[in-house]
Amino acid sequence: MVENVIIMGAAGRDFHNFNVYFRDNKRYNVIAFTATQIPNIENRSYPPNLAGSLYPDGIPIHPETDLVFLIKKYKVDLVSFSYSDILHSEVMHKGSMVNAAGADFVMIAAPYTMLKSSKKVISVSAVRTGCGKSQVSREVYRILTKMGKKAIIVRHPMPYGDLERNAVQRFSSFADFDTYNCTIEEREEFEPVVEMGAVIYAGIDYEKILREAEKEADIIIWDGGNNDTPFFHPDLNIVLFDPHRPGHEISYHPGETNMLMADIAVINKVDSADPENIRAVQNTIETRNPNAVILHADSVITAQDPGRIRDKRVLVVEDGPTLTHGGMRFGAGIIAAQRFGAAVIVDPAPWLLGTFKELFKTYPDIGPLLPAAGYSKQQISDMEQIINKVDCDLVILGTTSDLTRIISINKPAIRIRYEYMDHGVPTLEMEISRHMNQW
Template structure:
């Protein structure tokens, strides 16, 4: 049977500008038995997360030999129409940090429209890499992945090894083809790429410690370049996403402050069941009962995983700047929004250093920032650091000015003061992982054989 006679399955990929493109490239792009006829875009795990309304198409330049035109990107809300209009045989679900129940609602929509529904497993999407891969993932977004990946990358550096970090995609750039592979070594690189606040939250903390960060769209190519440059590739996963490379060592973090989420989100439970080691983080902010519940859920899902215990320790350079002041806490956006957390490190720091009052920003919110509060009503005395466009950054500034705090306490991982211009002083919160029962050095010693150290 020649290529023209291959029976072709017509596929729609449901996504949120990240895992969906990776699934396409690794599974569907070069297989003549599939045609991806459309992507659908999630309506906004973070409101405003794409510039100018997002991408309308996935470019033909990246689509491979069997897709000779741009692939349209449609709203997820129109899934039924998309299945019918594009005569789709199969719908593939390709994004993260959603409840199991929500996944099955989407499955029901697809199947009711006449299409099969499919989830791709790790062995289909994980790239083989010519270097040891240390993966850090989580059961939900906001568990402290980057704290652990930073600590392990620094320990590798101290041992004379070059750790190159690969981040989950955040392809917010207007030209996807031109940003198929992104390499960031300096803050000037971030400025040149005009990255969003969310991207800075994930990249800055590695770059300031001297580690190169790769991201983009084409992860087979990204991992090839990272492996050529480093001794160990550190996958610093986003949300609760699966590793995009086959890990030699796989750490997964859990959050006792959201104990119910330990095994109820997709694909976080998959990460939990595949983990070599699970780190229960933030125990200094949790009750004994919450920690006990998380550990019980971990053992029930994965009895073979080693379990470690850790605190997330917050610090600021000038505690007196917070003490006795009325503060506005600005937190990492994704952790508060689709991560469903009520607060983050900024709130912990404000309480630790005796702020007089944590101000409520809701009445002062403008534009898309007001929309965030409308869509995430669990948020009260925190402001998510939304900044996916210049306009949204201006709205963030206007909201902060409208609150008129004595001090802004910035719990977001990047340097907020470099991105917003407000009259109140900004106190930057830093946080690190502090183990009860091990150290980063001991962890690398324990699993040295896995990484070929």
């Protein structure tokens, strides 16, 4: 008997779950995707060329607010929850809503959706977004390169543009960002990798992406998104923890799953975290996953000519997702402003306009800083106007991408960078070497 299905997602895990679990499976009839978290990803279709022969017209994508209506209208049997970085309690609130509407509520187990590679895979995941996955992925790349290995990084999907055109994306130069019409969030992840001379893949169809990456690589590095589980079966699973948010490792989905699957648990940002919070996170790991090797790491913040910050009235622009659904109240930019002696951190609230007014209504606890949200041309334009209107002496760009490549800023600006550094032993290189010796 064919079951009618809706996949709840946010333009990433949902498409992957469809591709590897539901596509070409005649047991299921996928009625629709729903979308949330990210603006402008609903009211379009998953295209026929990606959806497969069972869906010649593609699959519609609706806002998550339509979910109950869709369940009842199409007599849906099954709703598959397929996105990340959400409180356990919120997941079950949604499950209760689905059950009350008459459908089963499921979360597909991570191993069912992990593709097997012909090459060794090192995955880098986290218990929350904003833990520092990408800086660790870059450090893993450096370590493997030092060992003489050819490594290719594959990034979790961020399919905000033309889904069919972006099924397989390969980035090796800055021109590629324009080719694929990348959003600011995509540039945040891709630019630092390309700057270090590496190749990074992303897209939508991760079976095809994996097979292309295997042609170039000795080892695949999976760079996860949010706190999602890996799309590839890892031979070594590295999971990041954030002591600025103790307790989140057991209260967010699917971050707790990542914790329980970790081979190496990296407690990052110990250079800026409260020692009691570090101990609390370490105790949780030791209790819940005693087989994991625990490493401590610093997220080292640097600035060109940091003396320019001292005594200045600064506007801080931070990584967008970390501040929005990531729930952080600060990032590297705020830490740099405080560490290097800014006189005042200027609140952008009086100058908000357009899409950013709605963003701050959705996330009212963002605080006195500006998220680098740029999911559309309009949002990028709004951000540029806000930055240029704010009454400040200096703009601190706490983003991994260089926003000055995308927008024009009418006042002095300084970029903040942050990179991985071991905090004691064992080091990340020691642990990677130890695991590789066992392969």
